[in-house]
Amino acid sequence: MGHKRDFNLAYIIPITLVATLGGLLFGYDTAVISGAEKGLEGFFQQATDFTYTKGWHGFTAASALIGCVLGGAISGIFASKFGRRNSLRYASVMFFLSALGSYYPEFLFFNKGDASLNLLIAFNLYRILGGIGVGLASAIVPMYIAEISPSSIRGTLVSCNQFAIIFGMLVTYFVNYLILGTHINVVSDPWVVSTGWRYMFGSEAYVAGAFGILLFFIPKTPRYLVLTGQIPQALTVLTKINGKEKAKEILKDIEATSKEKTEKLFAYGVTVVIIGILLSVFQQAIGINAVLYFSPRIFDSVGVDGMMGTVIMGIINIVFTVFAILTVDKFGRKPLLIIGSAGMAVGAFAVAIFDHYNVAGLLPVIAIIVYAAFFMMSWGPVCWVLISEIFPNTIRGKAVAIAVAFQWVFNFIVSATFPPLYDFSPMLSYGLYGTVCVIAALFVWKWVPETKGKTLEEMSKFWKK
Secondary structure, eight states: OOSOOOSOHHHHHHHHHHHHHHHHHHHHHHHHHHHHHHHHHHHHTTOSSSOOOHHHHHHHHHHHHHHHHHHHHHHHHHHHHTOHHHHHHHHHHHHHHHHHHHHOTTTTTSOTTOOOHHHHHHHHHHHHHHHHHHHHHHHHHHHHHHHHSOGGGHHHHHHHHHHHHHHHHHHHHHHHHHHHGGGTTOTTOHHIIIIIHHHHHHTHHHHHHHHHHHGGGSOOOHHHHHHTTOHHHHHHHHHHHHOHHHHHHHHHHHHHHHSOTTOOTTTTOSHHHHHHHHHHHHHHHTOHHHHHHTHHHHHHHTTSOHHHHHHHHHHHHHHHHHHHHHHHHHHOHHHHHHHHHHHHHHHHHHHHHHHHTTOOTHHHHHHHHHHHHHHHTTHHHHHHHHHHHSSOGGGHHHHHHHHHHHHHHHHHHHHHHHHHHHHHOHHHHHHHHHHHHHHHHHHHHHHOOOOTTOOHHHHHHHHHO
8 A cells, every 4th residue: 555544444444334234235135035935926826816927926026126226216316315324214214114014014904824916016015115225225325435435445445335235145045044944945835935935024124224223323425515515514524534634635626526516417428427327237238137146047957056056156256246345446447347347258158158068067157157256356346336436426416326227227127038038048148148248348448437546526527528
């Protein structure tokens, strides 16, 4: 690090940890369905007033994603109107109510244990509510951390959010495993069908409650405070983060770029917004979620125990995300994204070739792991870093909201098209993802600016030019 540290880590780290609980809940909420879906299916198959088809089950498993798109889309309005921190408080309430509602969807209106179409609708509404919380958190947590971080460690701190998301997924797999206990291998176990899945959804309420309480102990972001005219409060927060002298400097910069408060979305031209949207689209279109969501099936199909494979993937994901956290402020954003895209392309094309020549066993598993590992050291965390810092202060809320909404739409498209595509031809599906990886690398190389070490205010000046 050469130079003297001019910021207060003891103050910044706890704040970042509280904010990343939003990321942990994002991971928890999206992964909890993987353990609960079989019990849930068994429960609703008992309904007498309608037939719970595969179509219904697919919708129920993915209904939270509808909320994610909505939450992402409204995050800009929330971030600008209520502020970054208060928006996270609203998200924590949504997580909490969704967890309790999914645990006990019969609340007030239905008899416990009577499966019906109306109960299914109520259950899905609770899941969608949780999804809105995920959508809000996915946009606002990186924005909050970016606005509170010193520029020299901003990439590292924002990347911690991706670590929290993956950690949340791992925690969920572990919690689901503990809840199932002795019932783990019994497919139609009556306890799992009546009660097991409820505990899985309900367990999230503990984390959501803690998140909601801890949010009362962290400050509003200095950028939001300046945008809303609360200059003395902004100076107080900046002084705690950066010390007195540096705080005055930063405040001047923020004030200079916040004069244009009523700016339209395209005040800095269309390019910056399109780059933000394309970063989001590519992060999903390279197909990672298809691999993560369906990894147990993929491992089973090449002869490796699915649950075991998923745990191995989880550990590898964490190791490579940590690599990104440690290097994003040293190497920069662009090199990581380009190397990551290239590595993913190799992994994806290898899976396609192995499938074409019917190679089973260890080789395709290694190829899938290479693909996931390169994603975790690049597009996973770095995309969020760029989205949180690439936009000028005055349009950040709106622009991040649009980029994140696109991300969830493409997440849904990729997740929904993968099973039919994979059934039709695994080689075609992986060949397609590999090709998208190559295009993604070219896009980053040609279009995306390097933001390493720049202040958020310098980004405003950059796009002005």
